Amino acid sequence: MSLCLMRELLDLADKNNRAVGAFNVVNMESVRGIVQAAEEAQTPVILQIAEKRLAHVPLELTGPMMMSAARESSVHIAVHLDHGSSDVVINKAMSYGFSSVMFDGSVLSIDENKKRTAVICKKAAAQSVNVEAELGVVGGSEGGADMQPLCTDPEEVRFFCKDLPIDALAVAIGNAHGHYNGTPHLNFDIVRQIHAVTDVPLVLHGGSGISDEDFRKLIDAGIRKINIATANMDVMLQCAKHYFEVHGRNTDFFELTDLLTDAVYKATLHYIRVFNNKESLEIINQTEGG
Numbered sequence: 180m181s182l183c184l185m186r187e188l189l190d191l192a193d194k195n196n197r198a199v200g201a202f203n204v205v206n207m208e209s210v211r212g213i214v215q216a217a218e219e220a221q222t223p224v225i226l227q228i229a230e231k232r233l234a235h236v237p238l239e240l241t242g243p244m245m246m247s248a249a250r251e252s253s254v255h256i257a258v259h260l261d262h263g264s265s266d267v268v269i270n271k272a273m274s275y276g277f278s279s280v281m282f283d284g285s286v287l288s289i290d291e292n293k294k295r296t297a298v299i300c301k302k303a304a305a306q307s308v309n310v311e312a313e314l315g316v317v318g319g320s321e322g323g324a325d326m327q328p329l330c331t332d333p334e335e336v337r338f339f340c341k342d343l344p345i346d347a348l349a350v351a352i353g354n355a356h357g358h359y360n361g362t363p364h365l366n367f368d369i370v371r372q373i374h375a376v377t378d379v380p381l382v383l384h385g386g387s388g389i390s391d392e393d394f395r396k397l398i399d400a401g402i403r404k405i406n407i408a409t410a411n412m413d414v415m416l417q418c419a420k421h422y423f424e425v426h427g428r429n430t431d432f433f434e435l436t437d438l439l440t441d442a443v444y445k446a447t448l449h450y451i452r453v454f455n456n457k458e459s460l461e462i463i464n465q466t467e468g469g
Contacts, residue, residue: 182249185257185279185309186346188223189380189403198398198454201225201382202447203261203408205236208415208436210248212443218253219444220451225279225404227259230268238268242275259311261406269299279309279346285316293339300344311382311404314339315351333372340377347380347404348373354385365393367400374401382406387413391453398454407450411443418442 188199202213204226217224226245228236242258249256260272260280269280282299284292296312303310315331331350340348350373352366374381380403386394387410394405418438423430 181252181255182246182276182278183223183255183257184307184346185225185259185311185404186380188225188255188257189347191223192403193380195456196398197456198383198394198403198405199223199225200447200450200454201227201259201261201404201406202411202450203227203229203232203406204241204245205232205412206439207244208439209411209443210244212411212440212445213447214248214252214256215440215444216447216451217256220448220455221254222451222455223255223257224447224451225257225259227261227406229261229408230263230265233268238271238275242272242277246276257309266299270302273303273306273308277308279303279311281311281313281347281349283313283349285313285349285351289314289335289339293343296345297343304344309346310344311347311349312339312343312345313349313351313382313384330366330369331373333369333376336373337376340379345379347382348377349382349384352383354383354389365389365397367396370397370400370402380404386410386450394453405450405454407447410450411446414442414446415439 192199202224204210204213210226213224213226226249228241228245245258249258257278260269260277262283263269263272263281264283269282272280280303282296284295287295292314300310314336316329329351330353350370352369353364370381381401382404383397383402384406386405386407419435422435422438
């Protein structure tokens with residue numbers, strides 16, 4: 180099992196009409212909880228970290244931990260750089276052995292985005308590393324300024340993907356990073372249209388806050404990788420808050436770290452089950468409801 184390429188997982192998911200959960204890590208507890216859930220579900224996942232989080236979670240510390248967790252896992256795990264924008268960070272992630280990197284050129288013109296993505300693809304191919312690109316602008320904030328959503332144009336996808344050896348494409352369909360303001364309004368038709376013009380596996384960013392039913396609709400429409408970050412950070416915050424409210428000063432640091440790990444494990448396991456298949460929704464409702 181252990182470390183594998185992202186594209187291997189996405190191709191397998193495509194054959195089985197499912198999506199691979201890509202879970203952002205922010206500390207040791209999140210890494211442990213995600214891997215525990217993947218091993219219990221016997222389902223491959225992607226461990227990833229976003230470039231804009233590195234000010235708080237340095238890559239030189241977190242990267243080796245992610246790699247070690249993947250190599251020691253009893254299931255296949257890909258290790259991914261999320262929202263890479265600088266050559267320095269992308270190269271650093273590849274030097275640590277990450278099996279995939281994302282170049283986010285979504286704020287560039289489509290020509291410049293394609294040109295810079297092609298350069299990253301060439302570097303990555305030399306090291307047997309997969310590449311994710313982005314076209315269209317996902318709303319919300321990925322550790323920086325808020326972005327107004329700009330849905331991906333299916334015809335631009337056709338042009339962008341032609342002769343560009345990317346392994347995954349993040350698309351904008353009304354999804355947003357962080358917390359949604361109300362119910363997400365997703366354009367399922369655009370996903371289907373994009374899926375019809377390219378064989379490149381499609382990625383959904385901003386998965387936290389989307390309903391289980393909408394996840395299944397997105398998967399049926401062609402989404403093969405779903406990013407989850409905010410939801411797992413939220414459960415850790417809620418867990419810590421509850422712990423201190425209950426225990427006051429009578430606290431134990433290691434008890435808290437175990438609780439944080441367990442909170443991420445439970446949340447991640449739920450997402451994995453939803454992403455696996457339609458039938459799993461009935462199982463989830465039965466097991467988690469009773």
